[in-house]
Amino acid sequence: GGQLGDDLLLELRDLFWNIAWHVARRARGRHVADRASLVRAEQHLRRVCGAGGSPCWRGVNLGGWFLLEPGPCSEFWFSLPPEARAAKCEWGCCEALGPEVAKRLLKAHRRSYFGQKDFAEIKARGLTHVRLPLGSWCVLGPGKGEPYVGPCLDDLDRALDMIEEQGLNVVLDLHGCVGGESDEPPCGHQNRSWHYGKWDTQASLLALKVVAERYCGRACVCGVGVCNEPHPGIPVQKLAKYYEDAVRTVRQAGMRPGEVAVLLPIFTESRVSEFLDLWEQRYREYDDVVFDLHLYQCFGAFWSLSSLEGHMSAAEGRKTLIANLPSCCISEWSVALPKNVTENQQDLRSVYQRFASAQLGAYE
Numbered sequence: 001g002g003q004l005g006d007d008l009l010l011e012l013r014d015l016f017w018n019i020a021w022h023v024a025r026r027a028r029g030r031h032v033a034d035r036a037s038l039v040r041a042e043q044h045l046r047r048v049c050g051a052g053g054s055p056c057w058r059g060v061n062l063g064g065w066f067l068l069e070p071g072p073c074s075e076f077w078f079s080l081p082p083e084a085r086a087a088k089c090e091w092g093c094c095e096a097l098g099p100e101v102a103k104r105l106l107k108a109h110r111r112s113y114f115g116q117k118d119f120a121e122i123k124a125r126g127l128t129h130v131r132l133p134l135g136s137w138c139v140l141g142p143g144k145g146e147p148y149v150g151p152c153l154d155d156l157d158r159a160l161d162m163i164e165e166q167g168l169n170v171v172l173d174l175h176g177c178v179g180g181e182s183d184e185p186p187c188g189h190q191n192r193s194w195h196y197g198k199w200d201t202q203a204s205l206l207a208l209k210v211v212a213e214r215y216c217g218r219a220c221v222c223g224v225g226v227c228n229e230p231h232p233g234i235p236v237q238k239l240a241k242y243y244e245d246a247v248r249t250v251r252q253a254g255m256r257p258g259e260v261a262v263l264l265p266i267f268t269e270s271r272v273s274e275f276l277d278l279w280e281q282r283y284r285e286y287d288d289v290v291f292d293l294h295l296y297q298c299f300g301a302f303w304s305l306s307s308l309e310g311h312m313s314a315a316e317g318r319k320t321l322i323a324n325l326p327s328c329c330i331s332e333w334s335v336a337l338p339k340n341v342t343e344n345q346q347d348l349r350s351v352y353q354r355f356a357s358a359q360l361g362a363y364e
Helices: 002-027 031-049 074-078 090-097 099-112 116-124 153-165 201-215 236-252 269-283 308-323 348-363
Strands: 059-061 129-135 169-176 221-225 261-266 289-295 328-333
Touching: 090 099, 099 153, 116 153, 129 153, 153 169, 169 201, 169 261, 169 328, 201 221, 201 236, 236 261, 236 269, 261 269, 261 328, 269 289, 308 348, 328 348
Parallel strands: 059 129, 129 169, 169 221, 221 261, 261 289, 289 328
Antiparallel strands: none
16 A cells, blocks of 8 residues: 555556557557567556566766767777867867868768777666766757757668667666756866856757657657756756656657656756746646756766765765655766875775775665
């Protein structure tokens, strides 16, 4: 009885629903759709066998593939001509290369940066999920005056084929919204003159609509991130309005609760209480919506002032933070620590292992 019993009933309902669709589609000869229904039925069966608890996502980011950043795709970046290599973001890189060279190099990069061997290794290491960051220009093409290369939906199709073939699940993350959700390189354009009025939320919703309509039948797609690390200066009410519109857009485009989660970034940790207040007022009507956190302890002066034991304690203490959220995904985290914290440590491997264990103990 109680909440656990209700959760089990919901999982059983969706299990039988997808088995029924499997039978109906197979009878009509629709083998791709029939397989997708069976995969979803299996996902619900696993949840039922787990006493109603949601399975843990253990995954890795595929950064630098469909949105360039110098760190995640350093091998590609260091192969560029000097003027492009000096850029800090995809915008600057494409601008330095020029349209023809950028088109040629990015086409090759998108087709080769990750391959079947990589996904087989990811699976062999016991991971179940991957997160695939992409720029809006990969979906809609570049806007007026933008140097980006796109669209490239055929390359994205191919990426999902490889992921699905290995039995992995994928979170598609709109990492670079139209106009940018921040002034930092992860959204595609480092632009210090950026302000939140430049973020074209309506065009970004269109990008989400295209993605959701195109991939709503893909059994491997388990989540959609609606943006990445929005600037902390964006008023929480404006951000919440975009999130509500994004959830509706994804659902109306065919991605159903119980099949695809919608990830809403909280960036930074200091904004958690703001979003919790809004959740109580506005979000309860939405099913399968997940708050997305990025938890790093290597950026900023605060972390440089903390001792190693302080870092360990902070990592372990995040268990309370996460427990206060209705539903949560840690889509980015790291064992990186400030240099001054690790420089006198004799056994760095043990330090990093201990730090990783402390974080996983809180996150899982």
